[in-house]
Amino acid sequence: MSTPGATARNLMASGSVSEGVESRRVALDVLDRVDRDGAYANLALPSRLAESELDARDRGFVTELVYGTLRRRRSVDHLVDRHVERTDVELRVRNALRMGAYQLRWTDVADHAAVDATVSAVPKRARGFVNAVLRKVARDASTYQFPTDALRLSVPDWLLDRLRSDLGDRAVPVIEAMNERAVVHTRPDGYRQDTASQEVGRLFAEVADGSVIADLCAAPGGKATHIAGLLGCSVAALDRHAHRAKLVDDAADLTSTAAMAVVADATAPPLRPGVFDGVLVDAPCSGLGSLRRRPDARWRITADDIGSLRDLQFDLVAAARDLLRPGGILVFSVCTLTDAESLHVDDRVADAFGDLLPVALSEPWEQHGRGGRLLPDRFDGDGMTAFAYRRSP
Template identity: 50%
Template sequence: MRVRPQASAHSSAAARRLALEALHRIDDGAYANLVTPALLERSRLTSRDRNFVTAIAYGATRMRRALDHLVDRHVLRPTDDEVRRVLRLGAFELAYLRTPAHAAVSQAVSLAPDRARGFTNAVLRKVAADVATGITWPDPATELSYPDWVVEALTESLGEKDALAALRKMDEPAEATERDDGYTQDLASQWVVEEVGALPGERILDLCAAPGGKATLLAEVGAVVTASDVSVRRSQLVTQNAQRLGAPLAGVVAADGRAAPFRPRTFDRVLVDAPCSGLGVLRRRPDARWRVQPSDVEDLARLQRSLLDAGADLVRPGGVLVYSVCTLTEAETIGVDLPHLEALPPPSHPWEPWGRGARLLPQTSDTDGMFLLRLRASEDASAQARRRSSTRPRRRSAARGQR
């Protein structure tokens, strides 16, 4: 993990207190990428200190398992959550920011409750000594701070070398990438849109569109873009983003993509950017590695296959169906396919061929991890789609025209 900025001397205590409050909220179930900016918005911290808060709050969340290993070597009794958060924050500064030991320890002690200040001081001084002499890790999952199953799943999917390199890269904070229109969107997502290949005047459907980043980028080329999402609230977010960016969407529809209210074979291109485990974007979501569960992967793979099948119903003969997910598990990537459809050639570097599709690895492209599959709808496939569509139940939807 690369070194992050230090807090300025006059307000470092305030910055650390705010970071500690963020950790408390995250422990209570808040999302790190939502609660931390909200707390900062209400603060009077300088820009430098805001960056410091984000670095230590996200970092201590991301590296939770590794930090607990460093601390637990010197703890003989259980610690309550309040003290544990202080120890994690101090250990993060010592191990990953390389804050001078006297400063990191004294600041952490000042955050601890009175009853635990001596304990906090003793433990963190021992952690500082370990950092100075070199840390011994029991296994890669502890060192890189992931649940065992995440390391095992990506190792099985990518091989040990690529998996560990990807996981190590996702321990680093992600740099924000801003489009020309001011929308923040990782390059991997922008490259997916490029590979959809939309042309001016073509009818495009973004089947799982929220929050609207890909749909609005598709509209920039002059395509007639319809955006759909299962959530009414998130569909409204698509509308808001499109209005803010001045992206002329043909419409925004709130509907289950597995039974979307569109006529079969009416779109030139359909993008299925499906819900996934998100194991390719862990550097952007510090707490996600602790939320997703092994059972989620197979559940999501079943949903993804259903969405891809539904998307195939909606593509005209000769049209293009694009499937993408920001994860790297085999079950959700090369395991989701429609073998009866022709796969288009994989895109060029930095994409790497994988199965019938292509992938982006964080360590090689310095982007989110991403998988892409492009399929060509044939006449025969369209006939099959008509037969499937005639037997599939349709659900009501709420549609809003985009002006």
């Protein structure tokens, strides 16, 4: 199943929604909320769409405009700023320029339709200015050569530098892949889950049906319900935050699986040690691997966030080890691509726990140290890093 955004692209090619001024207005409302109120796009968008009277096709187009403009913000600002000398451009007008430039460079909407409909969506007093700037942008939007990779890829310099140092030559293709529209995958049980997350659940496939499993960082419940369904077992699904644990209950209801939400700090889990056949630590992390699905995340994450959770990640793995029975499987996963949040944590695990023996990960995982990773340039899903260990008897 494809996202509304991908559908919109097909529609735009036929020109059937390209004149929607109301779609542009709704998209601008969402962009303004993200910038002005710090709202998350994936929450602000559905809530604004619910208030609108747009049909399904126009909703898909709005999704494309919002996600694309947010994702390409650095690039579109660059395209626009070449033609703007004023520094007092109000937020809504700035977002209209960004959204116009996005359409001109990255969509199939005809240039005149992109400019006219965007101009019509801003207050009258700003229309002349937006029209003049977008007409200049339109002259070379599709052929313009960005002066740096970070500007072209629309990422902060630090992010490209960090991924270059950790991924080498794969950094640019990986970011290019994460700049594509996300594809939503729906599992047979109705839960929508990225394919990389499904690969993490499959790491438990060899554990016998009916096993006892703990998921220490479970909300919103994607992996807990996947594992419960795969193994036909109950999963003790811990999360520290009550409002997030509620999401696990919702996921269990949707999928009719026995993932039982428990609100608890998993560094001191209220569970019996030494009896679990499998324990998952899908740890909190910077989230750099899921930029495709979270278009505004690249502007929220800072260089200081990378590695800031590594003590917590290690403590969670240590708590997970105590829960395992001898011979049981522990999986530590993070939806990120940096060594600080993966290899460096595993180094500490190797030093501290000689009884956690690494299990090699097979296709589609690419070997990474003692574990594996999925990189979005070759694997069609989020970037993910995982380590599997068997506790020696």
